[in-house]
Amino acid sequence: MSKVLIIAEHLGGKLNSSTARCVTCAQAFKAESIDVLVLADAPEAVAAQAAKIAGVGKVLTVANPANAHALAQVLAPQIAEAAKGYSHVLGPSTTFGKDLMPCVAALLGVAQVSDISAVDGAHTFKRPIYAGNAIITVTTPGDQTVVGTVRTASWPAAGEGGNASVESLAVSVALPTHTRFVELQQGKSDRPDLQSASKVVSGGRALGSSDAFKIIYSLADKMGAGVGASRAAVDAGYVPNDMQVGQTGKIIAPELYVAIGISGAIQHLTGIKDAGTIVAINKDGDAPIFEIADIGLVGDLFTLVPELEAALG
Ligand code: FAD
Secondary structure (H helix, E strand, O other), X not given: OOEEEEEOOXXXXXXXXXXXXXXXXXXXXXXXXXXXXXXXXXXXXXXXXXXXXXXXXXXXXXXXXXXXXXXXXXXXXXXXXXXXXXXXXXXXXXXXXXXXXXXXXXXXXXXXXXXXXXXXXXXXXXXXXXXXXXXXXXXXXXXXOEEEEEOHHHOOOOOEOOOXXXXXXXXXXXXXXXXXXOOOOOOOOXXXXXXXXXXXEEEOHHHOOXXXXXXXXXXXXXXXXXXXXXXXXXXXXXXXXXXXXXXXXXXXXXXXXXXXXXXXXXXXHOOOOOOOEEEEEEOOOOOOHHHHOOEEEEOOHHHHHHHHHHHOO
């Protein structure tokens, strides 16, 4: 029987929806119990949010000033200690989880299962490889703790309605001194978060400059959408790299994805594989993006985007 411990992702006292997506993944292999672990300096508010996720049995909190910032090297030894008695330790396949979970796996002496997109059983998982071109089935030894990251775009968030108990957990492990928090640099934006937005508008190399990229922001604001970009747009310095969508950027699953001046390279497409409706605007009618787009507009983006925005009223 599987006892699952999910590591809560949170920032500024707010639980990230990636945690509820991990719960859905654990439910898919019919876990006997699903607990959530919140590590923070003051975990109460986040724990209260986690307790409301349907399907969560217990929320465990580890309060420690050292946990004020999510440093993988600081959190991992505590998680490895808290994991005793659990068959599975899961985290989201976000920047947070991709940084943290390999450290946990190393401390537990197991290989990590990355990017779980489907489950065939408690020890058999599916994950995309080759930029999403193939799906591989991975089986882990039945006698080892499973440490895995969950591909959040592949799982809907578990709903609310839970009423889990919250318990504080004492973990006594030596924390490393070689890694310390210096500073968090974070883009400030009132726009919906790229990874959880239901609508996303992305721009590519075709925009040509950060100044020209403003028409993407403007359209997105009219639609109430998050903003993303191709790697070419990021590499060219039009936008910051936390906006990159794709294999080496963010994997997203919005209901609506609008790709503007993006060719549709496989590494970009892997980031939007689970999107609902895909709309593409490109002046090249043979661009690969049109092979996967539900709606395509062939033409110059500098004409079409302002027209589209005007049509939205
Ligand atoms: P281009 O391929 O240059 O396409 C620009 C498009 O704009 C063209 O189709 C063109 O027809 C169109 N266009 C030009 N002018 C106009 C106009 N005025 N109006 C309308 N359309 C116009 N890429 C990612 O996006 N995300 C990743 O995470 C990523 N990871 C990678 C990882 C690896 C290991 C590698 C090797 C590559 C990765 N890439 C990634 C890069 C990827 O291969 C492509 O180079 C990149 O996605 C291209 O970006 P683009 O579509 O903006 O540019």
